[in-house]
Amino acid sequence: MSIFKIDTLILGSGVAGLTIAIKTAKALPNKKIFVVTKAEANESNTKYAQGGIASVWNKLDSFKDHINDTMIAGDNLNNPKIVKMVIEEAPKCMKQLISWGADFDYTKSGELDLGKEGGHSANRILHHKDITGFEVEKTLLEQVEALSNITLLPYHFAIDLITDHHINGKGYNKNAINCYGAYVLNEKTKKIDTYLATSIVLATGGTGQVYAATTNPVVATGDGIAMAYRAKAKVEDMEFVQFHPTSLYQPGVSPAYLISEAVRGFGAYLRNKKGERFMLEVDERAELAPRDIVARAIDSELIKSGDQYVYLDCTHLDMEAFIKHFPNISEKCKSIGIDVATQYIPVVPAAHYMMGGVVVDSKGYSSIKNLFACGECSRTGLHGANRLASNSLLEALVFGSEIATEIANNRKDLIFDKNLDIPEWNEEGTMEPKEKVLISHNRKTIQNIMTDLVAIVRSDERLEKALDHLNYLYQDTEKAYAKSKLSPQICELRNLNAISYLIVKESIKRKINKGAFYSLDNL
């Protein structure tokens, strides 16, 4: 087991982690920045983002309108100061991203081709075809490669944050918990190393994998939020889970393939199996109503009809333009026998985005000293009860820049206290689990509990039942965790358990329906 002493430790290599790494490394060329990430460097929610990034870009739009749209989507649970800050900083951050090499689509006249998505009152989505996230991730990784003071460590799994309680050994000092780094499992050596840093950033992304049907890749197990929760950081708004209305209906395929909101922005209609445009009855914005409204309308349509899916109809659209804008979606549909020019696409809602997370202030600081959180694992106050489409990559870019600036301006002279006696990882469990099926079984069980009992529409009875099941699984998982040699699988299971518990607990507490949260008992 090794001990690494560095300046900035970043957990996660999506848009949030990489933005911070690049900006900090450029500002502080003599400082060491490590990015620890649990899979391939590019594996992340970021890589799969399709629609784009929202930013006011021309005179046909205004900050006021983008702010207004964000507040409406968030059901006014947003923090207005944060909303204003993020939206006003957006163009600057987009210019920075473009200067780093990100390639967005342009019109024939050389203007940025701005798309429109649900809940937006203007065209303001910068995009790279229908694979914006892939382009962003690629650009950021190229920048990282060129910066010699960044060390990127794929297949390194962060297990837990190191805080005062590891030093004191007597429980937490509630008044001033400090973070000193993290214990990280190197998947090659199978050793758990100690990483110590003066600034630590959680950028571990979302939680979609707590549900059976999700658009999130397998890495989205809420590890950072669970670590922060165990370390007693403030975690809030976990009841607000966004379900994307339109994932491709393909039973048994996980993660679900997303049919971007931008397709509805382009003019596609939702139809039930009878061919009716049911959204016209639900909301004056029809298919372009915010996601929570559209997802609930589809859910209700499916409950009424007993059908497994509804349809997305693109057949009336300009196909040449459609295929140019959505080449990958068109190709994906074709690969499963659907010609979007003549056939409807079967779609269902799937868990997509976590609005809650580690509470941070306007500079990205969590409630634990030296610990920042950024991106989907954080709760900044931007999204309120429901995220507006294409505001999440933006949030990570803006807060990523703020955090890097804070580290460069105010934390560069910090030095690690040599007198601190930080213990190495105490490897209690020694047993190699004989059958990993016990872990995968519990993972599937959690996903099924959450899908059946804690999805788009909730009720007190279902939530209480979910809590009972989760309590049992918690005991079971903790026993296995204590005696096992640690693996990413057992750690993820433990984290999924913690995240599910937080979603259920916060849902039970919420007595007023807001944004993405909807309980039959609050009507």
Ligand SMILES: Cc1cc2nc3c(=O)[nH]c(=O)nc-3n(C[C@H](O)[C@H](O)[C@H](O)COP(=O)(O)OP(=O)(O)OC[C@H]3O[C@@H](n4cnc5c(N)ncnc54)[C@H](O)[C@@H]3O)c2cc1C
């Ligand atoms: C299919 C899809 C489409 C989307 N489309 C859009 C869109 O068009 N516009 C938009 O704004 N948003 C979109 N989103 C949401 C957006 O992509 C995410 O919210 C955003 O990318 C999150 O970035 P992040 O850096 O916080 O996390 P991620 O990009 O998920 O990165 C998290 C990183 O942390 C690593 N990690 C996790 N746990 C650990 C651990 N224990 N140890 C070490 N490393 C760890 C992961 O491997 C990963 O590298 C979409 C999401 C999905 C899934």
